Amino acid sequence: MTERYIGLMSGTSLDGVDGVLVEFSESKPRVALHRSAPFATHLRAELLALNTPGGNELHRAALAANALARVYAQVVADLLAGAGIEAADVQAIGAHGQTVRHRPQEFGADAQQGLAAAGYTLQLNNPALLAELTGVDVVADFRSRDLAAGGQGAPLVPAFHREVFGQAGETVAVLNIGGIANLSVLGADASVLGFDCGPGNALMDYWCQRHTSRPFDAGGAWAAGGTVNAPLLQVLLGEPYLAKAPPKSTGRDLFNPDWLTARLRPFNALAPQEIQATLTEFSASACAASVASYAKSSKSLIVCGGGALNTHLMQRLQAGLPQVAVMSSEARGLPPLQVEAAAFAWLARKTLRREAGNLASVTGARGERVLGAIYPA
Ligand SMILES: Nc1ncnc2c1ncn2[C@@H]1O[C@H](COP(=O)(O)OP(=O)(O)OP(=O)(O)O)[C@@H](O)[C@H]1O
Numbered sequence: 001m002t003e004r005y006i007g008l009m010s011g012t013s014l015d016g017v018d019g020v021l022v023e024f025s026e027s028k029p030r031v032a033l034h035r036s037a038p039f040a041t042h043l044r045a046e047l048l049a050l051n052t053p054g055g056n057e058l059h060r061a062a063l064a065a066n067a068l069a070r071v072y073a074q075v076v077a078d079l080l081a082g083a084g085i086e087a088a089d090v091q092a093i094g095a096h097g098q099t100v101r102h103r104p105q106e107f108g109a110d111a112q113q114g115l116a117a118a119g120y121t122l123q124l125n126n127p128a129l130l131a132e133l134t135g136v137d138v139v140a141d142f143r144s145r146d147l148a149a150g151g152q153g154a155p156l157v158p159a160f161h162r163e164v165f166g167q168a169g170e171t172v173a174v175l176n177i178g179g180i181a182n183l184s185v186l187g188a189d190a191s192v193l194g195f196d197c198g199p200g201n202a203l204m205d206y207w208c209q210r211h212t213s214r215p216f217d218a219g220g221a222w223a224a225g226g227t228v229n230a231p232l233l234q235v236l237l238g239e240p241y242l243a244k245a246p247p248k249s250t251g252r253d254l255f256n257p258d259w260l261t262a263r264l265r266p267f268n269a270l271a272p273q274e275i276q277a278t279l280t281e282f283s284a285s286a287c288a289a290s291v292a293s294y295a296k297s298s299k300s301l302i303v304c305g306g307g308a309l310n311t312h313l314m315q316r317l318q319a320g321l322p323q324v325a326v327m328s329s330e331a332r333g334l335p336p337l338q339v340e341a342a343a344f345a346w347l348a349r350k351t352l353r354r355e356a357g358n359l360a361s362v363t364g365a366r367g368e369r370v371l372g373a374i375y376p377a
């Protein structure tokens, strides 16, 4: 029997929601339909603002979560209508929520020292409202259990990458370039390594919006017309996070406008376009360095996330990895903007089946755990 799940992902780029309807039968999961919805300008601005401490946060976060659940419900309605099916035809929705804080690093040995030392990860969401609006069971809060077991709570997609992109007897590297970039190394022996490499599009998007009023640099065309500034690139690549050994994960908590502004201070004579070129090179170099260090025997690099649509970024990645065939996940049957959403459909199914969703080898958790919380319709 074919089972259907819906996966909803709104990631650190804060561009909106990607939703997919995924069919599970005997073979690999198959995406039957993809729908997306951008965030209204005020919701995007509020979600972005909630990434940094500010006034009346609890109230604002609750309202933003309600608004987010309504966008999620609209995407679910679009998927059901597009597929010509009913809520009852879908087993569950996996709704990631919107990460507004990710601070796993204080967790662990220091946790005994008091509240301030305990790590956490926070995804805004209102799964109860989503269940109410859609009439479908919702699985949410995927990351907390891994964190509770001593893990980073991220990245979670490497297990799904193994399911859809893994090749017996061959090492395969998969790179997601969203707001933040994360790498999965799928070993020839089915072992999996994975971690966040550093910034993906987040800094590039910020700079592009600020100087061109466009939310992202389409195709990387603006960056491609600029010159990379080598001294600034060195400063950016000097960020200690990049040299840390996995398990590791990061977010806008580190790679944000304040981080960039502090590093740009000595470079105020540079033209905005040179800085965009350098930020693009920074993302490409940080990702290429991760592949070179941790996926040495991989002959191919499958790229997903919106960054795969940035032609210039893809060319710079390829230039940094001459021995590796860099390709979009589209070439392996799954378009780049569908991969993460499909992963959360897959993870929701794991939860309903009481199967572990995390990989301790990736997150550093004490063991594999059933992730998420179920909100029955
Ligand atoms: N045509 C394009 N050219 C260049 N960049 C693009 C294009 N389309 C999308 N992007 C980039 O991809 C981003 C969206 O990517 P995606 O949806 O994978 O991120 P996300 O899921 O929000 O992030 P994360 O994976 O960190 O959670 C946009 O913000 C933009 O930077």
Ligand SMILES: CC(=O)N[C@H]1[C@@H]2OC[C@@H](O2)[C@@H](O)[C@@H]1O[C@H](C)C(=O)O
Residues within 6 Å of the ligand: 011, 012, 099, 102, 121, 153, 154, 155, 156, 157, 158, 176, 178, 179, 180, 181, 182, 196, 249, 250, 251, 340
């Ligand atoms: C805390 C959080 O939301 N992390 C995201 C973010 O976006 C990319 C990278 O940082 C990755 O670690 C993760 O997302 C994907 C879906 C993951 O968990 O694998």
